[in-house]
Amino acid sequence: MKQQILIIGAGFGGVWSALSAARLLDKHDRNDVEITVLAPQAELRIRPRFYEPNVHNMKAPLNDLFDAVGVKFVQGSAETIDEKNKLVSFTKAAGSQGKLSYDRLVLAAGSHLMRPPVEGMLEHAFDVDQIESAARLEAHLHALKNLPASAARNTVVVAGGGFTGIETATEMPARLRAVLGDNADIRVIVVDRAPQIAASLGDGIRPSIVEASEHLGIEWILDTSVTSVDAGGVTLADGQRIESSTVIWTVGFRASPLTEQVQGTRDHQGRLHVDQNLKVRGHADVFATGDVAYAATDDLGNFAAMSCQHAIALGRYAGNNVAAELLGVEPIAYSQPKYVTCLDLGAWGAVFTEGWDRQVKLVKQEAKELKTQINTVWIYPPAADRAAALAAADPLIPVA
Numbered sequence: 450m451k452q453q454i455l456i457i458g459a460g461f462g463g464v465w466s467a468l469s470a471a472r473l474l475d476k477h478d479r480n481d482v483e484i485t486v487l488a489p490q491a492e493l494r495i496r497p498r499f500y501e502p503n504v505h506n507m508k509a510p511l512n513d514l515f516d517a518v519g520v521k522f523v524q525g526s527a528e529t530i531d532e533k534n535k536l537v538s539f540t541k542a543a544g545s546q547g548k549l550s551y552d553r554l555v556l557a558a559g560s561h562l563m564r565p566p567v568e569g570m571l572e573h574a575f576d577v578d579q580i581e582s583a584a585r586l587e588a589h590l591h592a593l594k595n596l597p598a599s600a601a602r603n604t605v606v607v608a609g610g611g612f613t614g615i616e617t618a619t620e621m622p623a624r625l626r627a628v629l630g631d632n633a634d635i636r637v638i639v640v641d642r643a644p645q646i647a648a649s650l651g652d653g654i655r656p657s658i659v660e661a662s663e664h665l666g667i668e669w670i671l672d673t674s675v676t677s678v679d680a681g682g683v684t685l686a687d688g689q690r691i692e693s694s695t696v697i698w699t700v701g702f703r704a705s706p707l708t709e710q711v712q713g714t715r716d717h718q719g720r721l722h723v724d725q726n727l728k729v730r731g732h733a734d735v736f737a738t739g740d741v742a743y744a745a746t747d748d749l750g751n752f753a754a755m756s757c758q759h760a761i762a763l764g765r766y767a768g769n770n771v772a773a774e775l776l777g778v779e780p781i782a783y784s785q786p787k788y789v790t791c792l793d794l795g796a797w798g799a800v801f802t803e804g805w806d807r808q809v810k811l812v813k814q815e816a817k818e819l820k821t822q823i824n825t826v827w828i829y830p831p832a833a834d835r836a837a838a839l840a841a842a843d844p845l846i847p848v849a
């Protein structure tokens with residue numbers, strides 16, 4: 450009977466874990482280990498692009514790729530992890546139940562946006578977190594043209610001015626004008642509780658964000674937060690009322706609830722602490738990768754962010770190391786000392802920084818070309834060509 454590697458999730462962490470595990474089996478000419486990916490869809494959903502229009506296209510099929518490298522795909526959503534019996538129970542697409550056994554488990558179930566208990570938030574706010582919710586926003590934006598002109602129709606409020614909020618807001622003028630016409634009197638407003646623009650991203654990158662906001666006419670309301678949302682707008686903590694038919698919540702990501710079924714220390718986002726080989730601390734058979742893993746990227750005190758850049762590398766190491774353990778070969782300690790940021794700033798361009806202190810290296814069109822390359826090529830899965838796909842999964846290939 451073959452030994453079983455079970456990977457939960459087909460995002461960046463899960464796909465690259467599967468490819469990397471397959472690469473190591475191939476390298477050692479072993480066919481006594483089976484790799485299975487369990488996820489609701491056999492597609493890599495390109496979350497970093499969900500603030501863009503045409504969101505239904507932001508996915509890449511995985512069946513042919515998995516077939517090419519010998520990875521089995523099971524469609525379903527994991528419900529329970531039974532570590533004692535090494536079993537994962539899942540719900541199939543049609544609603545029936547299934548079980549999968551494992552010798553080693555890789556948890557790669559990603560993260561999701563948390564909506565705070567603010568009045569009206571669940572019913573009235575949009576988000577760009579998952580393909581379905583981003584598609585709802587897109588349909589809503591298209592439907593605005595059927596409404597009579599009003600301040601509310603023409604105003605988008607983006608709640609939260611972090612990475613996702615800024616990318617969403619700076620794309621909005623073009624998206625609104627595409628629907629309402631070039632001469633529409635539109636407003637895009639970012640509401641953030643920090644006293645400064647882009648406080649969480651630092652002083653180096655801020656001037657580019659300020660310049661882009663001014664160029665695009667984006668307003669920032671700082672030092673306050675959203676206290677309620679309704680069909681006609683938002684009310685802020687300082688009492689201001691903004692009429693808006695489109696409120697987009699962008700703050701607060703949390704690791705998959707499956708992490709709660711694995712005993713262990715978690716960070717404030719619910720991510721499981723992992724060791725240098727990406728095994729969950731205190732567990733013999735469970736690895737975590739991507740947005741569910743709290744992993745040191747270097748020995749200087751930096752930790753992986755919830756980012757694609759980290760999820761791809763974490764995936765390659767986790768897959769390599771889970772297979773290495775079953776094959777009895779040495780694992781490769783996760784290390785990703787280089788950190789970059791490429792922030793899309795709509796029609797102004799983009800800004801590219803290097804280092805955890807975000808030193809600006811490229812701005813405007815040059816950075817935009819890089820962002821386009823990242824978003825349309827680099828983060829997509831490799832073609833369904835066995836040799837090329839396995840070669841691309843080497844954990845020692847730097848991501849950035």
Ligand SMILES: Cc1cc2nc3c(=O)[nH]c(=O)nc-3n(C[C@H](O)[C@H](O)[C@H](O)COP(=O)(O)OP(=O)(O)OC[C@H]3O[C@@H](n4cnc5c(N)ncnc54)[C@H](O)[C@@H]3O)c2cc1C
Binds near residue numbers: 459499500
């Ligand atoms: C709008 C937006 C913009 C972003 N921009 C950037 C950016 O510019 N740069 C960057 O580096 N990062 C960016 N990110 C973050 C990046 O998308 C995530 O960090 C990345 O997707 C994490 O990869 P992952 O594989 O851990 O999780 P995900 O990509 O979330 O994949 C999780 C997978 O697990 C599956 N899954 C979930 N629950 C279950 C279950 N119970 N059973 C089975 N399968 C399950 C999902 O279906 C999916 O296949 C952005 C995110 C958003 C939302």
